[in-house]
Amino acid sequence: MITPLLDLFVALIPFLIMSVALTKVNIVDVALSGPGAVAAPPSTDDYALSLRVHNSKAEIFLNNALVSSIPATADKTWIDQAHVKLVELKRKRPEALKIHIEPQGRVSLELLMSFMDASRELRVDDAEIKRKDEVTGKTVRLRFLFPQVVLKGVYG
Amino acid sequence: MMATATRSGFGFGGRSGVKRRGMSHGVSLNLTPMIDLMTIMLIFLIKSYSISPQYLTPAEHLKLAVTTSDSAAPDKVSIALGLDGVRVEGKLVVSFSGTAKDAKLLNLPSIPALQKALTKLKLDPKMEGSDTLIIQADRALSFDYVKPILRTAGAAGFHDIKFAGIYED
Numbered sequence: 001m002i003t004p005l006l007d008l009f010v011a012l013i014p015f016l017i018m019s020v021a022l023t024k025v026n027i028v029d030v031a032l033s034g035p036g037a038v039a040a041p042p043s044t045d046d047y048a049l050s051l052r053v054h055n056s057k058a059e060i061f062l063n064n065a066l067v068s069s070i071p072a073t074a075d076k077t078w079i080d081q082a083h084v085k086l087v088e089l090k091r092k093r094p095e096a097l098k099i100h101i102e103p104q105g106r107v108s109l110e111l112l113m114s115f116m117d118a119s120r121e122l123r124v125d126d127a128e129i130k131r132k133d134e135v136t137g138k139t140v141r142l143r144f145l146f147p148q149v150v151l152k153g154v155y156g
Numbered sequence: 157m158m159a160t161a162t163r164s165g166f167g168f169g170g171r172s173g174v175k176r177r178g179m180s181h182g183v184s185l186n187l188t189p190m191i192d193l194m195t196i197m198l199i200f201l202i203k204s205y206s207i208s209p210q211y212l213t214p215a216e217h218l219k220l221a222v223t224t225s226d227s228a229a230p231d232k233v234s235i236a237l238g239l240d241g242v243r244v245e246g247k248l249v250v251s252f253s254g255t256a257k258d259a260k261l262l263n264l265p266s267i268p269a270l271q272k273a274l275t276k277l278k279l280d281p282k283m284e285g286s287d288t289l290i291i292q293a294d295r296a297l298s299f300d301y302v303k304p305i306l307r308t309a310g311a312a313g314f315h316d317i318k319f320a321g322i323y324e325d
Contacts, residue, residue: 016201027318103299110295113221
């Protein structure tokens with residue numbers, strides 16, 4: 001008989017509908033540079049990477065020297081271009097983890113979050129970056145780009 | 157497959173069912189489409205079912221920014237930053253006008269009303285002294301408006317800041 005199957009469906013479906021989450025809210029960790037904010041450990045090397053986000057352009061600085069200036073586009077192309085440049089920099093220095101992001105002017109949070117995502121993680125279509133693990137000594141494939149995002153400019 | 161089994165094997169719907177039932181009642185119910193629909197729904201729902209709990213539900217009237225971060229929101233204090241102001245536990249604590257009048261507010265080292273509300277939350281025994289604050293902010297909000305909130309959070313003892321966003325793979 002098909003009745004038990006129908007009973008099961010009727011019991012399961014309302015339960016699953018009640019518990020389903022169609023939108024998932026996730027979080028992005030940020031550290032703040034300045035007083036009262038902790039999080040990112042102090043830099044021990046001379047590698048200071050920062051990304052200045054304007055509404056009209058994005059600028060990447062390495063040790064205070066301008067590496068790349070990417071003009072804004074109507075779509076998300078400029079974010080992808082910044083990501084490609086950051087991947088290039090990561091390839092040269094796989095052990096670097098920190099990036100300072102400095103919003104300039106009236107930058108929206110949406111734009112800022114897009115740049116934070118572009119700076120934090122390697123994408124599926126990025127070429128592999130490998131690094132020797134200091135603890136195990138094995139070569140591992142990196143998943144993150146610069147996961148320690150520090151927001152600059154909050155305290156002045 | 158289900159539909160075939162129902163038609164041929166179980167006698168609901170289909171011609172044989174009509175004939176058999178028709179003799180006694182004159183009415184038949186074809187369950188095949190309903191079972192097909194239920195099967196599809198069940199598969200979809202099981203696929204989207206998550207065992208891990210969702211601690212954070214997006215605040216009303218807020219359009220959160222999209223993120224690719226796969227870190228789930230923890231069960232911590234959260235505040236909502238909308239275009240009209242800051243809400244703590246659903247109450248509007250700070251109002252934004254969206255005009256030049258906000259300039260004074262934006263330059264403050266700390267917003268007193270918000271600091272008071274956050275300090276109260278921080279001292280809540282349920283929070284066990286956690287210094288994590290989740291900020292749910294409208295994606296259209298300028299970062300200028302977020303800065304004083306971050307400064308105030310720091311002054312209230314929240315040093316671990318997390319921005320909430322809608323996950324998009």
